[in-house]
Amino acid sequence: MSFASTSCPMLGIAGFSGSGKTTLLKAVLPLLTEQGLNLALIKHTHHDVEQDSPGKDSYELRHAGAAQTLLAGPRRSILTQEYPAGNEPSLQQSLALLHKPGLDLILVEGFRDEPFTKLEIHRPAHGKPLLCRHDPHILAVATDSSAVSAPVPLLALNQPRHIADIILQWLAEDRLTRVAC
Template sequence: MKVFGIAGTSGSGKTTLTEELIRRFTEDGVRVAAVKHTHHGFDLDTPGKDSYRMREAGSTDVVLVSESRLVLMREYRAAPEPELPDVLALLSPCDVVLVEGYKRSAVPKLEVYRPSRGKPPLWPEFPDVVAVASDEPLTTPLPRLDLNDVDAIYAFIRDYLTRSPEITVPQR
């Protein structure tokens, strides 16, 4: 599988861009998986439902299965948060994985950067940033893409992935 990240500060437009990129890859017949990393706690379950009760009783993994989807909920409790390779190992076979977040992971990534938000760019600190998409002019040694031109961003990522090796994920 090929893995490419979308990184940036909160509110920069990472999710909107990732959604559009998924749509374009899918329209081109590419099997896409998405990984979203968040620093905020979340719960997809509903208190009182069977799966919630199973987790609350102490089950480490609860799998919900229906005719149209499967969801794995895993409680880490005191264990450390999984690293990106651990998450990739859980995915079904696909052609491309788009990773939103995991900015410290060693995968190539595009930074979504909006100088007007008043935060410093990531690219000077994170060597795996290979390009920057911005809605304002800026000076960077990296390729700079117009954040409003999703077709150009998609073409850049598609071409980058064409030249990149497959990532081997350890099997569980």
């Protein structure tokens, strides 16, 4: 199944910290790739990240002053881009780093306030408000409670196969935000 064209569909997985965004993605990603989709993922964090270890050549060279370091290996490449303090990359800047030709879907965890189509993850026990009440880009809410009242359809958070099927349906219906490939 291929949906690739000159634009790539993009779906956000939005919710408050601890709601289960990453857990859901870990369950849904293999189900989507089983359908032949070529996926990319952008995960937003407000924390400083380090993917390398002190003493490794790439770590030492990056800390010696390289603004970008690309570690190219036989099975994967890792690009590290340094930003001045307080200059966190935007969603658009993050998208620009992806090699998008041939992608069927870009999934974005985070950037919940950006205007693009999203699936909200909501756990009422956390005491946080529903984002869909103020965000018209949210297509559905995946929740662990059937007592949630929302202006969009509810999905069972513990049924990743059904959620993957809904994402495939949204793809087929061209309901997702598209970005240039």
